[in-house]
Amino acid sequence: xxxxxxxxxxxxASGDLTARKLVPALYNLYKVGRLGKHFSVLGVARTGLSDxxxxxxxxxxxxxxxxxxxxxxxxxxxxxxxxxxNTSDALDYAKLLPRLDELHDKYGSSGNTLxxxxxxxxxxxxxxxxxxxxxxxxxxxxxxxxIVEKPFGYDIETAKALDIQIHxxxxxxxxxxxxxxxGKETVQNLLVLRFSNGLFEPLWNRNFIDYVEITGAESIxxxxxGGYYDGSGAMRDMLQNHLLQVLAMVAMEPPxxxxxxxxxxxxxxxxxCLHPLSAENVKNDVVLGQYVAGTVDGEQVVGYLEEKGVPxxxxxxxxxxxxxxxxxxxxxxxxxxxxxxxRLPTRVTEIVIHFKTTPHPVFSxxxxxxxxxxxxxxxxxxSMRFGLKKPGAGFEAKEVSMDFSYADLASTNLLTxxxxxxxxxxKGDATLFARTDAVxxxxxxxxxxxxxxxxxxxxxxxxxxxxxxxxxxxxxxRHGKLWGKPxxxxxxxxxxx
Ligand code: BG6
Numbered sequence: 468x469x470x471x472x473x474x475x476x477x478x479x480a481s482g483d484l485t486a487r488k489l490v491p492a493l494y495n496l497y498k499v500g501r502l503g504k505h506f507s508v509l510g511v512a513r514t515g516l517s518d519x520x521x522x523x524x525x526x527x528x529x530x531x532x533x534x535x536x537x538x539x540x541x542x543x544x545x546x547x548x549x550x551x552x553n554t555s556d557a558l559d560y561a562k563l564l565p566r567l568d569e570l571h572d573k574y575g576s577s578g579n580t581l582x583x584x585x586x587x588x589x590x591x592x593x594x595x596x597x598x599x600x601x602x603x604x605x606x607x608x609x610x611x612x613x614i615v616e617k618p619f620g621y622d623i624e625t626a627k628a629l630d631i632q633i634h635x636x637x638x639x640x641x642x643x644x645x646x647x648x649x650g651k652e653t654v655q656n657l658l659v660l661r662f663s664n665g666l667f668e669p670l671w672n673r674n675f676i677d678y679v680e681i682t683g684a685e686s687i688x689x690x691x692x693g694g695y696y697d698g699s700g701a702m703r704d705m706l707q708n709h710l711l712q713v714l715a716m717v718a719m720e721p722p723x724x725x726x727x728x729x730x731x732x733x734x735x736x737x738x739x740c741l742h743p744l745s746a747e748n749v750k751n752d753v754v755l756g757q758y759v760a761g762t763v764d765g766e767q768v769v770g771y772l773e774e775k776g777v778p779x780x781x782x783x784x785x786x787x788x789x790x791x792x793x794x795x796x797x798x799x800x801x802x803x804x805x806x807x808x809x810r811l812p813t814r815v816t817e818i819v820i821h822f823k824t825t826p827h828p829v830f831s832x833x834x835x836x837x838x839x840x841x842x843x844x845x846x847x848x849x850s851m852r853f854g855l856k857k858p859g860a861g862f863e864a865k866e867v868s869m870d871f872s873y874a875d876l877a878s879t880n881l882l883t884x885x886x887x888x889x890x891x892x893x894k895g896d897a898t899l900f901a902r903t904d905a906v907x908x909x910x911x912x913x914x915x916x917x918x919x920x921x922x923x924x925x926x927x928x929x930x931x932x933x934x935x936x937x938x939x940x941x942x943x944x945r946h947g948k949l950w951g952k953p954x955x956x957x958x959x960x961x962x963x964x
Pocket of ligand 1: 647704
């Protein structure tokens with residue numbers, strides 16, 4: 468499917484995401500010929516800027532973040548335009564009408580418009596209403612699609628309310644809730660690995676799998692985003708969306724075909740099967756942490772409470788570890804251990820499928836576990852671990868691995884997550900976007916943790932550069948397991964909130 472001529476309207480055009488991710492993604496698509504020549508990008512924000520000033524800013528960003536140069540960069544920037552709008556004032560949106568007319572005429576884009584909401588979440592309900600006030604949501608003259616960034620709601624109630632607000636002006640087929648993890652090549656590869664090989668699927672269930680680990684570790688702290696992050700925390704920032712979507716890819720049933728409806732039906736189905744957490748489950752099986760000063764990559768870093776924009780008495784979690792289960796035939800009784808945190812020793816997103824051991828250990832009491840490690844990032848790849856004979860006398864088994872790295876596919880030109888998802892949205896393919904029922908299922912799962920934290924909030928300190936509070940190790944150890952990358956010696960955890 469080709470991209471039709473269209474205008475991409477970015478709300479929040481003066482923000483960080485636009486300069487770091489969105490415009491670079493569009494530029495790269497343009498550079499590799501995926502965008503054609505008949506497109507325009509209209510930046511919208513409150514700040515007063517001319518087209519030239521906006522172009523200049525994006526030009527600098529592209530040089531800085533993409534090392535862009537040459538005639539392609541200049542030619543791409545010609546497609547950029549800007550319109551200052553007071554985004555919370557419906558009347559002011561009238562300014563968009565002549566601008567869009569002019570751009571659709573110039574690029575022959577017949578009214579096709581992709582709105583990207585890269586604004587503070589408080590505007591997610593407002594912008595659709597203001598667009599509708601000027602008929603900018605109707606599809607009589609070209610398609611109208613709206614991409615909504617996360618967070619989609621703040622909890623289950625606000626997520627539902629936001630859906631109602633947006634659905635008053637845009638239909639579900641027009642709404643694209645972006646989760647950039649779904650745009651990652653290796654997350655999609657999970658589906659291909661599972662459903663295009665006869666080898667794995669027969670083993671992919673409670674009969675053969677002992678437990679599943681999902682880790683989303685980051686070595687960075689909250690950087691310049693302390694203000695946003697403090698209202699969010701690891702639960703809303705990573706677990707509710709990215710990690711639960713990854714879990715869904717690991718656990719879902721095969722879709723009948725790969726299209727938006729069947730894929731998203733299966734994703735929603737498995738998320739609905741997440742075992743609801745009782746207060747007792749949360750108490751026993753969820754650990755929240757907050758980083759204190761420490762050393763990451765040999766560099767001394769400050770604690771969360773010393774970060775810019777973070778209140779000095781904040782009890783926001785920067786780490787979460789939990790055990791959850793999926794109540795269906797495939798997964799009954801198989802624990803999924805999920806953890807995510809900032810200021811951990813390294814950046815890695817990884818899924819580890821731990822297979823059950825042999826029923827009868829013929830050769831050795833300590834035969835290595837069979838594991839399938841799916842590395843989402845960095846060094847995207849897959850590694851299978853199993854036991855082979857240790858050379859020499861006797862029959863001792865030793866762990867060996869069979870590794871596949873994406874980097875070995877010489878001619879690969881991987882699209883980044885934003886490139887892939889922007890392209891899909893322009894093509895009208897919603898397969899890799901979160902549907903409303905799936906988003907609600909994720910919130911429903913997370914809500915008891917939010918409630919428990921609000922009532923009894925316990926957040927343990929962990930040293931930057933460690934693998935989180937020791938409580939997280941105890942959580943998994945209680946079930947006789949270990950996290951994939953066990954930490955070294957850690958300090959005794961202290962309750963901070
Ligand atoms: C974002 C979160 O959605 O995902 C950030 O808001 C986090 O806090 C980021 O750092 C992680 O994304 P990636 O692609 O770097 O793993």
